[in-house]
Amino acid sequence: MKDIEIAQQSKMEPIVEVAKRAGLTASEIEQYGDYKAKIKLPLASRPKTKEKLVLVTAINPTPAGEGKSTVTVGLGDALSLLGKKVMLALREPSLGPVMGVKGGATGGGYSQVVPMEDINLHFTGDMHALTTANNTLAALIDNHIYQGNKLNIDSRRVIWKRVLDINDRALRQVIIGLGGPLQGVPRQDGFDITVASELMAVLCLSADLADLKRRIGNIVIGYTVDRQPVTVDQLGVTGAIAALLKDAIKPNLVQTLAHTPAIIHGGPFANIAHGCNSVLATKTALSLADYTLTEAGFGADLGAEKFLDIKTRVLGKTPDTIVIVATARALKMNGGVAKSDLENENVEAVKRGYVNLQRHIQNMQSYNVPVVVAINKFASDTVAELQAIQDLATQDGVAAIVADVWAQGGQGALDLARKVLETTEEVRAFHELYAADDDLEVKIDKIVKKIYHGAGVEYSAKAKRQIQTFKKEGWDKLPVCMAKTQYSFSDDAKSLGAPEGFTVHVRELVPKLGSQFIVALTGNILTMPGLPKVPAADNIEVADDGTISGLF
Structure with a gap:
């Protein structure tokens, strides 16, 4: 059965019930239909929780798939089954990957957050608000230049780009303002994908609405003719941009298939931005639950490094445990096996590819945080392959535990959950990679x-x-x-x-x-991706009754 079919057959609880179980009152949420809500901030003071934070990351992604979100959801459901008060704090999916090649960010199989179609498409409108705010600022910059350019902005040195939340390579480099004097001042411009916008990063790092306004005002949009930086505050439009984001800054509440409360808010890409959900979402979860599970985008060399070196400095909290997700399939690819041959047992390739996982383990251990490996089980995995990963990890002093969460949900991650509970009780002093005052x-x-x-x-x-x-x-x-x-x-x-x-x-x-x-x-990293030859959009359909199929 496909992920979307499993999700559509599930019975969701009304979001008011999910909120109640999370410790939220009816007056602390704003409903977006029956199964989604915004959380109003600030929340009333509550008794202090254990405030245990678990960061889920992964090895470098491959076409074979790693399933970081799937493991995060399954682990959260497993902790709930063990009687722990837990919340997830995840990122919002971008339409770029959903319509492109990677897929969404709601997990898979029986470890999903729902309603998965809504979350992966328009959700509560946060991405659209960010796109509109970003492009409003772009329009205001060009209007300022057209209307006399009081700030003496050099049109050749405007660094603020327009954005679109879809992969569109044709927009990477464009010329705007063509068509004569009434159409504006011609200049070279370009588009980024919405999740690469600085406004996305600002939204995800802001402590509250006042901090959001301060950060927006500090954004550098370009330089003057004599090469002095120009900010949004100097342009005089901070209030307008913040007004467009006043609802988007509120975290979104949903649930897993097992009804574990989940906050999904903010979604910067980890290969071109800092790759973590919002500070507000994580802080809210920490204030409500004893165990908060969050994830960072892509491999630990990107998302986790940025979580540990950027987000924690703002969050004021470091992880109590780091879970690194790996699969036998991905390790085989790192060991030189072609994608077409991944269904076949190849223990030696697993052992060769283990060096990728090993390095991620060593990197995460360098921050002096307990590390656990989650082996996300695929149906084609053999006992010998899984055992090889466990044996190698044991030699490196790390527990590697098989998690069968796609097929079994939380039941498939109980052993992993028990190990995570154990490691979160370790007391360690976090070790920064670099000092704040380093050049x-x-x-x-x-x-x-x-x-x-x-x-x-x-x-x-x-x-x-x-x-x-x-x-x-x-x-x-x-x-x-x-x-x-x-x-x-x-x-x-x-x-x-x-x-x-x-x-x-x-x-x-x-x-x-x-x-x-x-x-x-x-290198050649792009801030506006392109679509593949056969994009995922080719398989998406909607029936006359509104039921979506082919999403994944």
Whole structure:
């Protein structure tokens, strides 16, 4: 049975009942139909919870699939079955992957959050609000230039791009303002995908509406003719942009198939942004539940690194346990097996590909946080393959536990849940990868050498000039958000396993003063993806009664 069919056959509880079980009163939610709600903030004070935080991450993704969201949901349901008060705090899916190739972010099989069609499509409108706010700012910038340009903005140095929440390679580079004087001032522009917008990062890092406004006002939209930065506050439109996001900043409440409360809010990509759900969502879950499960996008070299080095500094809380998701199939691909041969047993390939998982384990352990490996079971996995992963992990001092959550839901993750409960009780002092006052280049160097295991960094001439500008402006002490391929530790997507001795190429640096980090664009990473030859959209249909099929 397909994921969407399992979801459609499930019986959801009214969201008011889910909210009640989560500890929320009727006056603390705003219903969006029967099965979705926004959580009003701030919440009334409550008795202190255990505030245990579990971060779920994964090895580098492959076409074979890892199932990080599926394991997160299954683990949450397992903790609920063990009688623990638990909440999930997940990211919102982008329409780009849903209509493209990757799929959504609601889990799979019997470990899903529902209503899955709504969550993966328009949900409560957060993505549309962000798209509108971003493009309103873009329109206001171009209108300012057209109406006399009081701020003396250099139209060649506007860095604020328009966005669309769908993969559209044709919009990566565009010329706007053509058609004569009444149509505006012609200039080169481009589109990013919505989840790469700084407004998405700002929404996900804001403490409240006042902080959102402050961060929006600090966003650098471009430079003047004499190369001075121009902010949204200087443009005078901070209030208008914040007004468009006043509802989007409220976390969204839904449920799993097993009715475990889940907050799904914010969805920046981890390969081009910081890849974590909102701070507000995570804080809300921590205040309501004893155990909060959250995830970070793509592999641990991207999403988890950014969670640990960017989000925790704002959240004020570090994970009590890190769960790394791996599959025998993905390890076989890292061990050199073609996708067409993954159904066949190949223990030796699993052992060869284990180096990828091993490096992620070592990286996460370097933060001095307990690590547990979750082996997401596929039907084609053999006992020998699964045992090989467990044996290798044991040699590295880490428990690797099989989780059959796609087929069994929470029941398939009870052993994993028990181990996670055990490790969250360990008391350790979190170890940062880099200090807040490290120079920009030092931070990048530490990420490349300690997390990617590369030999060093090569900066383009443009990046070198930008570093000097950032030092002059006092931005060189901000955290770094690496924009890199998700498929490899290096900036070469085809370099699987655990490569070493490579050079990471930084071609451009982008100041994100609202989100308070610097983005380093490496290799040929794109901020507007393209659709595959056969996009997932080809298989999606809607019946006359509104029932959707083919979503996945």
